[in-house]
Amino acid sequence: MNLIEETVASIAPPDGAAMRDARDLQARLTKPPGSLGVLEEVSVRLAGLAGQCPPPLPEPAAVAVFAADHGVHAQGVTPWPQEVTAQMVANFLAGGAVVNAFAAQVGAAVTVVDIGVATELEEAPGLLRRKIAPGTADMTAGPAMTADQARRAAETGIEVARDLHAQGARCLLTGDMGIANTTASAALIAAFTGLPPERVTGRGTGIDDATHAHKVEVVRTALDRHGLLEGHGRAPMEVLAAVGGLEHAAIAGFVLGAAALRVPVVLDGVIAGAAALAAAALCPDALGACVAGHRSAEPGHGAAVDHLGLRPLVDLELRLGEGTGALLALPLVQGAARVLHEVATFDSAGVSEKDAGRP
Numbered sequence: 001m002n003l004i005e006e007t008v009a010s011i012a013p014p015d016g017a018a019m020r021d022a023r024d025l026q027a028r029l030t031k032p033p034g035s036l037g038v039l040e041e042v043s044v045r046l047a048g049l050a051g052q053c054p055p056p057l058p059e060p061a062a063v064a065v066f067a068a069d070h071g072v073h074a075q076g077v078t079p080w081p082q083e084v085t086a087q088m089v090a091n092f093l094a095g096g097a098v099v100n101a102f103a104a105q106v107g108a109a110v111t112v113v114d115i116g117v118a119t120e121l122e123e124a125p126g127l128l129r130r131k132i133a134p135g136t137a138d139m140t141a142g143p144a145m146t147a148d149q150a151r152r153a154a155e156t157g158i159e160v161a162r163d164l165h166a167q168g169a170r171c172l173l174t175g176d177m178g179i180a181n182t183t184a185s186a187a188l189i190a191a192f193t194g195l196p197p198e199r200v201t202g203r204g205t206g207i208d209d210a211t212h213a214h215k216v217e218v219v220r221t222a223l224d225r226h227g228l229l230e231g232h233g234r235a236p237m238e239v240l241a242a243v244g245g246l247e248h249a250a251i252a253g254f255v256l257g258a259a260a261l262r263v264p265v266v267l268d269g270v271i272a273g274a275a276a277l278a279a280a281a282l283c284p285d286a287l288g289a290c291v292a293g294h295r296s297a298e299p300g301h302g303a304a305v306d307h308l309g310l311r312p313l314v315d316l317e318l319r320l321g322e323g324t325g326a327l328l329a330l331p332l333v334q335g336a337a338r339v340l341h342e343v344a345t346f347d348s349a350g351v352s353e354k355d356a357g358r359p
């Protein structure tokens with residue numbers, strides 16, 4: 001077995017008894033039943049993942065920002081030059097990006113992973129140099145990655161999850177950086193959901209109507225070329241290799257790695273959504289570890305989370321990536337778990353319960 005197969009084999013379904021215990025406890029806490037809304041379900045899922053109630057507090061937290069370039073950039077799908085990927089990596093490492101500000105706000109550590117940036121990056125604190133290739137190939141002309149590259153990128157994601165966990169992280173967050181990666185995300189989401197390209201292709205960093213129409217056609221051309229339009233029945237790793245990015249493959253592995261470790265993984269936006277579709281196709285039980293941090297403004301992201309049955313916690317029309325949406329959701333996930341540890345029960349606090357005979 002290779003590392004992906006081993007990891008998938010070690011992922012267990014959520015623990016039903018721990019989930020029942022969490023639901024029972026929620027009902028006894030000093031608040032009207034159900035009054036914490038979606039956060040109650042988050043707490044139940046955390047208990048199911050950990051196999052205990054209350055579940056461990058999901059802290060400390062670590063965000064891994066997987067950075068890579070994309071051959072499909074040559075098709076004119078984004079207004080930004082490719083070198084911005086490497087320039088933003090330098091900005092992350094210098095502490096000057098939004099991800100750094102949001103991570104500081106919520107006390108999360110930032111690790112940047114070069115999984116496929118087109119240029120050579122110098123060694124720096126906070127940078128993991130794990131380049132599989134200097135970017136993908138253009139998916140409209142051939143497969144974006146070889147099968148071996150996709151597998152090695154996914155294995156690297158698993159290893160990063162393991163390493164961050166070994167360093168003490170008890171909540172993992174996904175982040176990404178890659179000019180043109182919303183095009184690859186749209187192709188993956190169409191391939192995994194069966195939805196047409198025009199439903200799942202958005203404006204990424206910001207493009208005009210004409211460029212958007214062109215981007216939809218680029219996604220359609222790539223899917224058609226690889227036989228991935230509706231009802232293809234191809235293996236998830238083949239789909240990733242055909243139209244994915246190195247960061248998508250790595251994030252899919254990162255999700256599998258977190259699920260195998262039974263630690264929650266808070267997903268960021270459309271890139272993570274596309275990668276989570278691949279992870280769930282490889283191992284449906286991996287979804288037990290996933291929390292959708294936020295709903296991105298990209299239409300494909302809504303399609304991805306709906307397909308996965310995940311409910312995003314934050315909806316602020318963000319479309320930045322980097323892990324920013326996941327970081328904003330982190331205190332909500334942590335608060336949901338802390339409630340099960342610290343809130344008194346009606347019994348223990350001597351608070352009267354609702355009259356049984358009243359509405």
Ligand SMILES: O=C(O)c1ccc[n+]([C@@H]2O[C@H](COP(=O)([O-])O)[C@@H](O)[C@H]2O)c1
Nearest residue numbers: 078178180182204205269270296320321
């Ligand atoms: O996270 C999202 O949902 C998201 C939505 C739009 C854009 N992005 C970021 O913008 C970059 C890709 O945009 P584009 O237009 O070049 O495909 C990449 O670095 C992503 O992190 C991210």
Ligand SMILES: Cc1cc2nc[nH]c2cc1C
Nearest residue numbers: 080084088205320321322
């Ligand atoms: C400036 C910039 C910052 C980003 N962060 C994530 N994707 C990005 C894309 C651009 C263009």
